[in-house]
Amino acid sequence: MKKRHLFAGIVAVLAVGVGATAYVITPTVHAGQTGEAPELGRTGVYAVGTVAKNFTLTNRQRITGWGALTGNLESADRNLSVRFWFPAKAGSTDETAQYVHSMNLPGKDPFDIVSSGYAHADAEALEGEKFPLVLMSHGYGGWNSQFSNLGEHLASRGYVVASIHHGDAPVDGVTSAILSFGNVLVDRTLDQRQILTQILENTKSASTGYSALIDPQTVGLIGYSMGGYGAIASAGAPYVYENSPMSNIPEVAQAQLQEISKEPAPIKALVTFAPWGGQPDNRAWSAENLSKIHAPVLLISGNQDDVVNYEEGVKWLHASLTGTERYMLVYREARHNIVGNDFDVQSDFAFSAIEFLKEPVWRSDRLNAINQHFVTAFLDWKLKGQEDKADYLNVPTVDSNKGNWPVGFGEQLNGKLAGSEEQDFWKGFQRRWAAGLEMHHAVAGE
Structure with a gap:
């Protein structure tokens, strides 16, 4: 059997004031979120608990230096941490979460970055209710609480969220970068599928705790960058191995990916932030394979993303997902870092x-509020069957700047949100605040 070598293909990837005639009073400050947030980007009614759990994924192929040269891979168990957020009993604990992550950048001493949350560590889960499960998968070099704002937000609105810490190997030189990225190419969809399987299996015997809250029939998947690369495959689009770097994955790992990709994971809604793998020089799918996804998709991207190539990569993914209904939210002038804690x-x-960590043009807190708004609308619609939430996505103008909301001379709205009476403006946004955005929509067959 011909051995495939990893090194050659991945090097190229890594080179890489008038009196008011009307005055509408609405709150401008909301618990857990500033008043500038659009409607569904504001904290929900549920108290939130959080806990981290360890998962063991057995018999996983690992690419080592020797394996990259020979194609002979090592097999070992893979141990990953998963951070859960879930609807909790109010007042069951006073301790709020502090999410600490040690960043380890090439050539730099490790340093901690900390996010403060409003979830309660080790809180008691609610009882007697069922909620959809949302699995989250971070980008290359990320971690499981990098998007704790989104995890907490969804839990506050009635979801159980499970965020994987993929444990990408650190990079300290060219060789370690090649091996680290090669394993990411193999690991993302395998991690997502195996952890999802274990979580759903745990729900069968759970009578209390977050596992007992999960409705195994309503599952959503959120992936950012390389997490989006894995999520697209998990949702039903098998990889193709004709292009670099996919062609350089050792054959035994290719076979493992092909076997697990024969059927999609039980996903009923897919959200991808800046997904990797659509760009022509590193294309991981064919258009035919992308058309095999049937779960509805919300794709979110910056139109200046130079990591995954918005023009030739992200737009191509959106156009090629012809087997399903899909939406594409675009942040104009944004690059790759369009999601993540502030x-x-x-x-x-x-x-x-x-x-x-940062986006050059958009404020992180603004991005997060808008992301929370649209992800909530999409998941409420597709996982909970709340048809009215479609109005937040089926916007009246592709370009948010062209929304129309006339007011009288001197009229003060004080943060009023567009609703059923403002049908020419993006629903849920304040007047003048739906700006710099685009929403593209296509149905299955288009």
Whole structure:
């Protein structure tokens, strides 16, 4: 059997004031969210609990230096941590979560970054109710609480959220970068599928705790960047191995991916932020394989994304998902970092840390509020069957700047949100605040 070598293909990837005539009073400050957030980006009614659990994934192929050269891979158990957020009993604990992650950048000493949440650590889960499960998968080099804002938000609105810590190997040189990224190519969809299987299996015997809250028939999957790459495969689009770097994955790992991709995971809604794998120079799918996805898709991207190539990559993915209804939310002038906590960045941080965490044009807190709004609308519609939430996605203008909301001379709206009476404006946004966005829509067959 011909051995495939990993090194050659991946190097290229890594080179990489008038008196008011009307005054509508609405709150401008909301618990858990600033008043500028659109309607569904505001914290929900449920108290939130959080806990981290460990999962063991057996008999996983690992690419080592020797394996990359020979194609002979090692097999070992893979141990990953998963952070859960879930609807909790109010007042069951006073302790709120602090999410600490140690960043380890090439050539830099490790340093901690901390996010403060409003979830309660080790809180008691609600009882007697069922909620959809949402699995989250981070990008290359990310971690499971990097999007704790989104996890907490969805839990506050009636979801059990499970965020995987994929444990990507750190990088300290060219060789370690090649091996680390090669394993990511293999691991993402395998991690998602195997952990989802274990979570759903645990629901069968659970009578209390977060597992007992999960409705195994309503599952959503959210992936960012390489997490989106894995999520697209998990939702039913098998990889193709004709292009680099996919062609350089050792054959035994290709066979494992092909076997697990014969059937889609039980996903009923897919959200991808800036997914990797559509760009022509690193294309992981054919259009034919992408058309095999039948779960509805919400794709979110910046139109200046130079990591995954918005023009030739992300737009191609959206156009090729012809087997399903899909929406594409676009942040104009944004690059790749369109999701993630609004981390406080110290003045002496290395710029590589700033570049990894921050978006150059959009404020992180603004991005998060808008993401929370649209992801909530999409999942409420597709997982909970709340048909009225479709109105938040079926916007009246592709370009948010062209929305129309006339007011009288001197009329003060004080944060009023567009509703059924403002049908020419993006629903749930304040007047003038739906700006810099686009929403594209296509149905199955288009």
